[in-house]
Amino acid sequence: MEDQSIIQENYKLILSNKKLDIQDAFNFVQSPDCGATDIFIGTVRNNNENQEVTSLSYDVHPTLTMAQLEKLAKSVLDKEDIVKIYLSHAYGLQNIGDISVIIAVSSAHSPESFDVCKRTLKELKQHIPIWKNETYKDNPTKWLNGADLNESKM
Amino acid sequence: MQKITINPFGSVRELFNDPISLEFPLEQSLKAQDIKDKLISIYANDVIINSCAFSTDEDLILDDTIIENNTNISILPPVCGG
Numbered sequence: 001m002e003d004q005s006i007i008q009e010n011y012k013l014i015l016s017n018k019k020l021d022i023q024d025a026f027n028f029v030q031s032p033d034c035g036a037t038d039i040f041i042g043t044v045r046n047n048n049e050n051q052e053v054t055s056l057s058y059d060v061h062p063t064l065t066m067a068q069l070e071k072l073a074k075s076v077l078d079k080e081d082i083v084k085i086y087l088s089h090a091y092g093l094q095n096i097g098d099i100s101v102i103i104a105v106s107s108a109h110s111p112e113s114f115d116v117c118k119r120t121l122k123e124l125k126q127h128i129p130i131w132k133n134e135t136y137k138d139n140p141t142k143w144l145n146g147a148d149l150n151e152s153k154m
Numbered sequence: 155m156q157k158i159t160i161n162p163f164g165s166v167r168e169l170f171n172d173p174i175s176l177e178f179p180l181e182q183s184l185k186a187q188d189i190k191d192k193l194i195s196i197y198a199n200d201v202i203i204n205s206c207a208f209s210t211d212e213d214l215i216l217d218d219t220i221i222e223n224n225t226n227i228s229i230l231p232p233v234c235g236g
Contacts, residue, residue, distance in 0.1 A: 063212060125234065145232060146231075
């Protein structure tokens, strides 16, 4: 698959197999009317459930994942006091320490940005069609459990 | 017969890694559970299949939605991005 992106005036969404760009996230969400920017950066960890993780791979549905990311971004902008939002997620093989996800939001004041950034990560984990396959030092690979999309209401 | 093509994602790739086509009687009004039942009869793994949702390329398919003949859908196990 090829990298995917959607860029609108107040949201930017990226699905990429290249290094995710923290500066791009900050550049996009910063705004003259915003005094607060909150950026969450998720990275690939070398352990999970007492096993040594050597790498992982994300499986994504190119069109549906982007459509659901767009639904999430619009929902945040509709319901919250957020001026801009940036959602970027990796797909394919990722090594330890690689950036797997960036969520950035901007708002007039800090409480909204802190709170929405945290809740948006939770929403992403529960509703966006992305699947994680870990590779271990002593075992082959395992698909991780997650949230049932039949219960997804976004 | 009506034909439904199913694209696998995530842990479903352990059952089949390439898209498969399933056939159903033309007169059958197909819903998500009918497709799950057929997949369970083929792959004998109700744990993975019953936990899955279905989608088109753009949106999730609700349980009571009729799935039309010659539709290309995706089967989506529980998600864990981030």
